[in-house]
Amino acid sequence: MATDKELWKAAGKRLAAARSRAGYPSQKAFSVAVDLAEPTIAKYEQGVREIPMTLLHWLAEQHGIDVNWIVTGQGNMLGERHVPLSDSNLPPRTEMLIELMNPLGRLINEIYREMGVKVTDDQRMGLLARWYANLAARIGPQDDWDQMQMRLATIGEDIRAELKLKAENLSSSKRSAL
Incomplete structure (x- = not known):
C-alpha cells in the first residue's frame, strides 16, 4: 500500500496539470483565483501537503476537473462524461x-x-x-x-x-x- 506522502506527491503532479488545464499558467495566478498563498499551492503540487477538499471541489465546480482523477489518477482529468468544450458547456x-x-x-x-x-x-x-x-x-x-x-x-x-x-x-x- 502506498504511503500518504507518495499519494500526495502523485496527486500534486495531477493538481499542477489540472491547474494548467483550467487556464492558470502559474501557481501565482492560481493562488489569486483560489485565495490561497502561492507557497501553499506549491506545497500541494510538490506533494508536501495534502490537497484540501475545498480546493478539489472548487476545481470540479468551476472547471469540470474530475476529483477522482486528481486523487487516484484513474479516468481522465475531465471525467468519463467529458464533452469537448463548447459555448454551451464552458464554466x-x-x-x-x-x-x-x-x-x-x-x-x-x-x-x-x-x-x-x-x-x-x-x-x-x-x-x-x-x-x-x-x-x-x-x-x-x-x-x-x-x-x-x-x-x-x-x-x-x-x-x-x-x-x-x-x-x-x-x-x-x-x-x-x-
Whole structure:
C-alpha cells in the first residue's frame, strides 16, 4: 500500500496539470483565483501537503476537473462524461474570460494606433497572449462581468504606461548616442 506522502506527491503532479488545464499558467495566478498563498499551492503540487477538499471541489465546480482523477489518477482529468468544450458547456468564469478576448484585442490595437506604434500580426498575437494572461491572473473567482471590465480598463492603463516607458527609454538612448 502506498504511503500518504507518495499519494500526495502523485496527486500534486495531477493538481499542477489540472491547474494548467483550467487556464492558470502559474501557481501565482492560481493562488489569486483560489485565495490561497502561492507557497501553499506549491506545497500541494510538490506533494508536501495534502490537497484540501475545498480546493478539489472548487476545481470540479468551476472547471469540470474530475476529483477522482486528481486523487487516484484513474479516468481522465475531465471525467468519463467529458464533452469537448463548447459555448454551451464552458464554466462561467471561462466564458467571461473568452468574452474579454475581443475587447482586449481591440484595446491593444487602439492604444498602439493612438501612440503611433506599428506592430506585425505576430507581434499583435504575442501582445494579446501576454496581456490576456495578465488579465486572467488579476480576475478573482467571484468577479462578475462589471469587475472584469474594470480590470480590462486597468490593463489599458498598464499598456499605455509600458509603451510610454519604452518610448522614453528609446529617446534617452538616442540622446546618449549623440
